[in-house]
Amino acid sequence: MAHRYVPRAKHRYVGAYRPKIDAMDKALGRTKFFDDLSVAAAVPRMLHCAILNAPHANGRILSMDSSAAEAMEGVHAVLRYDDPEVLALKPTTHSWTDTAITPYHRETLPRWWDRVVLGDRSRFVGEQMGVAVAAETREIAEEALRRVRVEWETAPAFLETDEAMMEGAAILHPESSPDSNQTPHRLELEAVDESVDDIVLDVGDVEKALAEADAVVETDCTFGGDTVHGTLDFRGVMVRWDEDQMEVWTNHYFSDQVRMHLHEMLGLPLAKIRVHNTNCGAHMGKYNTGENVFFIIAAILSRRARRPVKYKMNVHEEFAESRTAVNFRIRAGAMKDGRITGWIWDGTANNGAYTCVTGYALTAFLCAEGMPRLFSSVESMRISSRVIFTNRLPGGVMRSIGNIQQNWPLSQTVDALAEKLGLDPIVIYKKNFGNPYNPYPNSSVAAVIDAGAREIGWERRHRAGEGEWIDGCKKRGLGMSLHNQWHAEWQENARGRIEVCIRVNPDLSVLLNAPTKETGAGGNSAAVLACAESLSFLGTAPEDIKWIAEGDTDMGLRDVPPTDSVVSFLLSEALVGAAREVKREFLARAALILGLEAASLDMDDGLIFAHGRPDEPLMRAGDLMMDDDCVPITGYNIRDNDKRPTGTGYGAWFAEVEVDTETGEARALHMVIVNDVGQVMHASGAESQQIGGISCIGMGESFSEELCYDRRTGALLNANYLDYRMQTLADSPPVSPILIEEWRGAGEYGACGIAESTTTGVCAAVGNAIYNAVGVRIGRPPFTPRKLLAALAAAKHER
């Protein structure tokens, strides 16, 4: 059944069910992605760059002979690890966009400068390192790389954290941990002004709380390490030099970050670097980590070859960033009424080969967001953690980072506690979950749970494993999960001020300069609706507005990276002030023409009138410029985020699954997703995010997506879209999206992010539903037939 959400406040356009502003362009293939702007037909004399992919997990270059590559016809430049210009480059980072160019005091997590541009050392198979080539075609460039002769020193690969800690394992990052593959602990680093990672928290008396609890459960759950973003639009850059100035096109999230990165690494003045970003395809956070080494490599190659150089990842390179694997062992205690009194979270992250944002996925998130906003009522808690380097793919920013690694063990623990106490898990969620900004019981928690339970038919839920048999071999079950929406305005302080500009033409059509990259999240559609809403005094409709699509560092406004799913409401909040400026200028010009004081005038729906006399219009806004000098009216606003803490709303996920106990196959029969977002900015877009969060990554991580490594060499075996099985339409289950406006944030609209959070509780709800169906828990998704059959066999054996 389709739920049309009920708006809390009346708006003309904000929150509407409407097509996306660029839907027809997208349907007709007219939207331009990076790869479309850099086709050979459009860029004469363009060269193609290829970078060596390391063949060894632990390799060091002893010597290199690139003469055969340099001599190849069609090769224009070769850049090596021992080139003086390369050796002089500073190491760089893969920190994410909203922190990477902000000053330290605004950071939400520490940065690690552990990436070397064209280094001589590999830490995972496929790492870009050693040597890069620019040639007439990509094929020639790749053939040239094959002709480079390298003498390697190698060491055995290791993929798991216990192997990494064994004596004799190669030390992957001696620059930060000379003797171990464990990253330095926070306490060891506090004395120096360096990056920190592990976080330990100890509040209350957790041992006493557990000893006095009516029920204690222990869970051991791992999430991550098995999946990648699976974007279709591969990352890339094209660089063109004009004398000492460079122009850059990329599908990176944030043109200004690329500009700052090139400035910092190459020492070029900012005014001589122009970066355009284009639309990008379903990156799911991937291009959030931005300071990729290929920007610098392409820039140097282009300058040396005196030709435009394009670099675009191949499918293997595109795979080389995964969801960080995090294991949590939890001990939790609760009283008979369901009140959680204490718990211990002990986490271990398999970092992969580089740090990126693993600390966030592990405990930074838990401390920064989990504690204050998810379960602040729990008085006794201890968190300990460690981060270990291995030769797996580095972790990266993947949709729902941190939240999903936390929600998985959390929901399994709550479900197990509920069973042990003989309670419905809903009772535990309502009793414990919330934040200090909304008195307990939290009204948002209750609203999302009640709506979801109604839709799925939660009253049908039976005790674990006690449902009816279907066809003699199948069983069905229901499960749920809960999490906060986590991206509210006050949390977005780190990204700093936001600029927008509204330019009204003489005919009242509007140019909206609210630059952000359109990744599919729909910040552009939401901005247009909010712009029309704010320009209601002109009678502007969304159709009157042209959104200037491309981020362009020479256009004068800094773009807002579409990270954290917040761009829709952050731009919308900033537009309120820009519209106010437009109105002020309209009234000032009208006052001059009318010979009146501007303060005595007002306007609405395109008519200007004396205050309080809307029925006696003095002039039409549409005549104002046309009858004057036709100079457009521009309203600019730069706005810092509202820092008042407001907490966030919550989201709930409900699943009904069917498990075939003979084949081990599990499938979702119905998924329900409920999100309290404070204010829906664009209903069609928000529901699309809800459906997408379930249908693609959510179902993929539950059932089909799984990276396979060769344990001997450390090589990834299924780095392609045939063997790494992503969901298609034929796999997608029925999804019921439900939007709620219960919680309210700061600002004009009081919204929070939605897109990223939609994936958070999917696997957890499915895992609990599987337990409800057949009484076995799988400690680590995906729930494949192999794992389910093994668990069912073990359970049978135990009985």
Next chain:
Amino acid sequence: MNSNEISLVLNGRPCRLREGRDYEAHETLSHVLRERLGLTGVRVSCNAGACGACTVLLNGRSVLSCMMLAVQADGQSVTTIEALDSSDPVARAFAEESGPGYGTAMQCGFCTPGYVLEAKSLLAENPEPTREDIREGLSGHICRCGCYKGIEHAVERAARLCSREGGA
């Protein structure tokens, strides 16, 4: 077939491509359409037949243009998304999808041209597809934004629009 030329009807217009100038014998159809002719609505992602983004119509039936050589299109009719305009009922159904309950039929739009052409091919062959026909017919495509409910609903609507207005 002339050994160093291919003739085809591209988006309704007869054209002749010359080897060396317009294509090379080893180049895929998707490469020639995108890189040489600038028809960038033909999206290339996996380049291995797994994602469906590069779908074009060959004599009205969907094919993966990354999985065939340009020379294999000799003498045939090739339709890319560029042949369509906003009056096309299938494109309209995709663009207008907006819920409630179905979301949209695209988010980023990278894969959408492939879906639109696949849907046109399906509806040309089967004007009244069941939901299962649609799910099966479009299962060779990946929408990583996961807009499957919107896509399914858009194709159902497109079928109705086509039967009313004609012209899948």
